[in-house]
Amino acid sequence: MPQHHLRPAGLPPVNGYSHVVAFGGRMAAVSGQLPLDASGELVGQDDPREQTRQVFENLSTALTAVGAGVRDIVKLTIYLTDLADLEAFRLVRDEYISREHPPASSLVRVGGLVHPGARIEIDALAMIPG
Incomplete structure (x- = not known):
């Protein structure tokens, strides 16, 4: 049975989705994370590094809620x-993701994101250790 974690502490408000869903006993799917803080405010208005860092912090927070971390990510989709x-994305990514064992990844250029000031969104699949 999937475990839906609508809004782990420290993540922005949701509207009709879960930030992270654990399934199959050892897998977690993380919804697209935007550069928003816990109150839903945009971080790093025109700074792609700060926006990327906030997104990875949000991914980390979501994964922690299901017993995993960013090093457990097996697939990233970057928008x-x-x-x-x-x-800027690559520099920040390398602070969080193993360079020796990087996840599979896809990169998509998009015309815009749901928050008009957001420059980046990332969703992920991860293995839950244990």
């Missing part, structure tokens, strides 16, 4: 509104 932000 960027501007490919000029790719280098």
Whole structure:
């Protein structure tokens, strides 16, 4: 039976989705995370590094709620509104993700995201240790 975690402490409000769902005993799917803080405010208005860092912090918070962490991610899907932000994304990503054992990844350039000031969104699949 899936375990739906609508809003783990520290993540922004939701509207019709769970931030993270654990399933199959050892898998977790994390909804697309935006650069929003716990109150739903945009972080890093025009700073792609700060936005990316907030997104990875949100991924970490969601995964912690199901007993996993960012090093347990097996698949990332990254949505960027501007490919000029790719280098900033990569620099911050490498602070969180193992360079020796990186997850599978897809990158998509999009025309916009649900929050008009967001430059990046990331969703993830992770293995729950144990």
